[in-house]
Amino acid sequence: MSAFLSVANVSRSFGPNLTTGEKIAARLGASVETRHVQAVSGVSLTVRKGETLGLVGESGCGKSTLGRLIAGILPPSEGTVQIDGAPVMQGGRKVTTRVQTVFQDPFASLDPRMKVGMTVAEGPIAHGLTTKAQAKAYVAEWFGRVGLDPAWVDRYPHQFSGGQRQRIAIARALAMQPDVLICDEPVASLDVSIQAQIINLFLQLQRDLDLTCVFISHDLSVVRHVSERVAVMYLGRIVELGPVGQVFERPAHPYTAALFGSVPKLVLDADELVHFEPIEGEVPSPLSPPPGCHYHPRCPLASEVCALDIPPLRDVREGRVAACHHAEAQLQRY
Numbered sequence: 001m002s003a004f005l006s007v008a009n010v011s012r013s014f015g016p017n018l019t020t021g022e023k024i025a026a027r028l029g030a031s032v033e034t035r036h037v038q039a040v041s042g043v044s045l046t047v048r049k050g051e052t053l054g055l056v057g058e059s060g061c062g063k064s065t066l067g068r069l070i071a072g073i074l075p076p077s078e079g080t081v082q083i084d085g086a087p088v089m090q091g092g093r094k095v096t097t098r099v100q101t102v103f104q105d106p107f108a109s110l111d112p113r114m115k116v117g118m119t120v121a122e123g124p125i126a127h128g129l130t131t132k133a134q135a136k137a138y139v140a141e142w143f144g145r146v147g148l149d150p151a152w153v154d155r156y157p158h159q160f161s162g163g164q165r166q167r168i169a170i171a172r173a174l175a176m177q178p179d180v181l182i183c184d185e186p187v188a189s190l191d192v193s194i195q196a197q198i199i200n201l202f203l204q205l206q207r208d209l210d211l212t213c214v215f216i217s218h219d220l221s222v223v224r225h226v227s228e229r230v231a232v233m234y235l236g237r238i239v240e241l242g243p244v245g246q247v248f249e250r251p252a253h254p255y256t257a258a259l260f261g262s263v264p265k266l267v268l269d270a271d272e273l274v275h276f277e278p279i280e281g282e283v284p285s286p287l288s289p290p291p292g293c294h295y296h297p298r299c300p301l302a303s304e305v306c307a308l309d310i311p312p313l314r315d316v317r318e319g320r321v322a323a324c325h326h327a328e329a330q331l332q333r334y
């Protein structure tokens, strides 16, 4: 498989964010949490040109951090991200416009005091993709492509609905003419009826523009709908990665099976997106992940070796990888 987007052994930890009071308390010997969170741990993956890779996992498993690392918003503690052989970051700074991001909350990511047309035009003007004189026509064209009336460029964010604001955020990202788009929960804050519209818009633009995408969502049905392959994260690591159909229907990792298998509620909305409910039970704190396989305290297949050795990602059947000592036994369950 030819890699267009390449993520090589990327890790990111965060230091403790102590308040002044906690720092003083720590100096006086009080017990204050001072450990580091390993948000992303040794992640390697590749995405083909024009492919969408889904990224799933429970809240706090490191999806957004990995997305920000790939997008060059956050420097990695270790590892590199490349697009078509060129690094996204150098010396802790983003050095490319070829990757852009769409976030969950379009209201938070749009400046309320700036006309939306200007919000979309800013980046392209700064990077010479259009001129000040031509910016209005340039933005109007992108408005049209995302299904917004080009006459609305002089309005402010509060004059738009949630779905329209997300279209503006998509226009802003695409007006930078990226090759790679990172979508972090792009429909999670929208009404279910609007979600399908935005997903269909995304699918159409992705095909028309041959975009390479990483699509982050806790909603498995959305990921299944938009992705060709899916990566499953647990406590900062990728535990399984492969074609969506196989990973969804016959998981090789017990965590994937639990995540996809726990379906207490099926909601069929008007546009026939099936919504799964997330897995039950607590995720261990990333401040003190369990030794060995991080999933062993919750895993029905755990054996002695699981509590001792971290399983590496390895090839299992059907073109996918899984990080489990007993992947074959898991596959036998089907």
Ligand SMILES: Nc1ncnc2c1ncn2[C@@H]1O[C@H](COP(=O)(O)OP(=O)(O)O)[C@@H](O)[C@H]1O
Pocket (backbone or CB within 6 Å): 014, 015, 017, 037, 038, 039, 057, 058, 059, 060, 061, 062, 063, 064, 065, 066, 286
């Ligand atoms: N800026 C930050 N400072 C400290 N901890 C962070 C920061 N960003 C994320 N984390 C921690 O990293 C872990 C992964 O978070 P995140 O990537 O947001 O997960 P997800 O998107 O899967 O919910 C969490 O434990 C979170 O608290």
Ligand code: SF4
Pocket (backbone or CB within 6 Å): 253, 254, 255, 293, 294, 295, 296, 297, 299, 300, 301, 302, 303, 306, 311, 323, 324, 325, 326, 327
């Ligand atoms: S390595 Fe062991 S504990 Fe981890 S998922 Fe596989 S069987 Fe379960």
Ligand SMILES: [Mg+2]
Pocket (backbone or CB within 6 Å): 063, 064, 065
């Ligand atoms: Mg997140």
